Amino acid sequence: MKFILHLLIIMMILGCSNKNENIEENIIESVNLLTITNSSSVSNTPFSKPAEAIIYEDNLYSISDLNTYKYNFESNIWETINTNNLNVANTKDSNVSFIKDSKWYIINRKGLWTFDFSANKWEILKEFTDNLLLASSGVYHNDSLYIFSNIYDNVYKYNFENNSLILHSTFTQKPVYGILTKTILKIKGSYYYLRLTNGGKMAIYKWIDDFTNFELLNEFKYEDWLTGGSAFVFNDNIVFGLGGDIVTGVHGGIASFSLNDKFYYYDIINNESKKIENSFYTGTFNALPIEYNNKFYLLGGTTILNREIIYRNTLDQIEFKFIEY
Structure with missing residues (x-):
């Protein structure tokens, strides 16, 4: 009799153990x-x-054409504050923009300009004729400007005393296939560089060693066209998306085009990338990313409607949030 009771107890314990294992197998972990x-x-x-x-x-x-504009977020009012931009920048150039000594600086392949906010006036500091900064990217950090071309392999440090470019380092770049409107982003004191190695393929670098080297962190293939896309920093993630391309026919007009309304994000902690499943309200490319008071905006951009090119005259807000599923 005792033997039978012991056997029943053992069977009950084993049965409970199997049930627990089955319960654990059926548990689905939530993800953000x-x-x-x-x-x-x-x-x-x-x-x-x-x-x-x-x-x-x-x-x-x-800046747009020859005018400089000022927008106040609280009043939602635009005003024209300068009507002679001295050809500072145009939509065909890639610009590096920063604040130094309470002035706005813009540098690109054509030169370096500065804007005095108190006088609402532009001044040209240096003109370039050698195209060393063609399709330029860069960052202003600790009173120093580091800048390079997305085409060539040289990184320059700008000398503000004599307004000259000084060779800082060289690096071997992967082939480039178009660029985002902004390619350098800062997270927790480190700078990350996004490089399109194909229309839908992204290499992600970390700028290290006093801005002399680029550490390749990963490279991802995406199903959407990202050329001319926009990027933001959200927590420990680089969010990027939108983009497009236009092929013009031999007789003018649009022969073909691609237009993306999707976003992706790269997690710098886990070194992985995921797609944001829902979309921006319209496909667009060449929109300028703006961050203000922890809110994200897109300024302007180009879209296609009925095979016609539409230049958008809007300031859009886009909100991101991690949701548990």
Whole structure:
């Protein structure tokens, strides 16, 4: 009798153990996925082709054609503050923009300009004729400007005393296939460089060793076209997306085009990339990314409607949030 009781107890224990194992097998761990919770236009702009933009003292400043504009987020009002930009920047150039000594600086393949906010006036500091900064990317860090071309292998440090480019380092770049509107992003004191090695393929680097080397972190293939796309920093993630391309026919007009309304994100902690499943409210490319008060905006951009090129005159807000699934 005792033997039978012991046997029953052992069978009950084993049965409970198997049930627990089955329960554990059926448990699905939840995941946090980045989601677009809102995307909408917040303001119409008095221009449709912004070439560059920057935040200064709670205002958004932008250049379009020969005009400089100022936008106040609180009042939602645009005003024209300068009508002679000295050909500072245009939508065909890649610009590096920064604040130094309470002035706005813009550098690209053509030269270096500065804008005095108190006088609302532009001044050219240096003209370039050698195209060393063709399709330029760079960063202003600790009173130093480091800049390079997305085409060539040289990194330069700018000498503000005599307005000259000094060779800082060289590096071997992967082939480039178009660029984002902004390619350098800062997270927790480190700078990351996004390089399109194909229309939908992205190499992600970390700029290290006093801006002399680029450490390749990973390379991802995406199903959407990202040339001319936009990028932001959200927590420990680089969020990038949108983009497009236009092929013109021999007789003019659009022969073919691609237009992307999707975003992706790269997690710098886990070195992995994921797709944001929902979309921006319209496909667009060449929109300038703006961050202000922990909110994200897109200025301008180009879209295609009925095979016609449309230059957008909007300031759009886009909201991201991690949601548990």
